[in-house]
Amino acid sequence: MSNFATSIDVRTLERGSKKDIIFEAFEKLNLDEKMELINDHDPRPLYQYFMSKVPEKFKWEYLEQGPEVWRIVITKK
Template sequence: MCEQNADLSDEEIDVRSLIPAQRHAKIFQHIDELAFGASFVLVNDHDPKPLYYQLEAEYPKQFSWTYLERGPEVWRVEIGRVQKAA
């Protein structure tokens, strides 16, 4: 299981070639499968800030969100699953 986490941490999900209706479905599929402590890098052609708000609404305080690159043509965000507070 730890090996799977390491693999997910290195994964990059590039949604630029998908139509908008498919993007969130693909992203949330990865989010739903993400183990605690694992992360992936989202690559997009615009600032995915609305996704951040949706993620926070559906999974409050369960994910980290770190910009790695902020446009103007490519945005890269590391999304990680964090442990819930005890």
């Protein structure tokens, strides 16, 4: 059993809709719930987006950092 409330494989999402889908999933999390994000590159711009929108309401933690797969846990604080 996973300890993630949701898991999103960004590699399967259409370009242009990714950020909205990810942020919407984050907003649905309860406090201290975690979501897993899977991507084929470092989603650093997404981290910057979270910093601009909810700077003190999330925790970003890398589980895997490439070179082919990046896995990030985003926790709602």
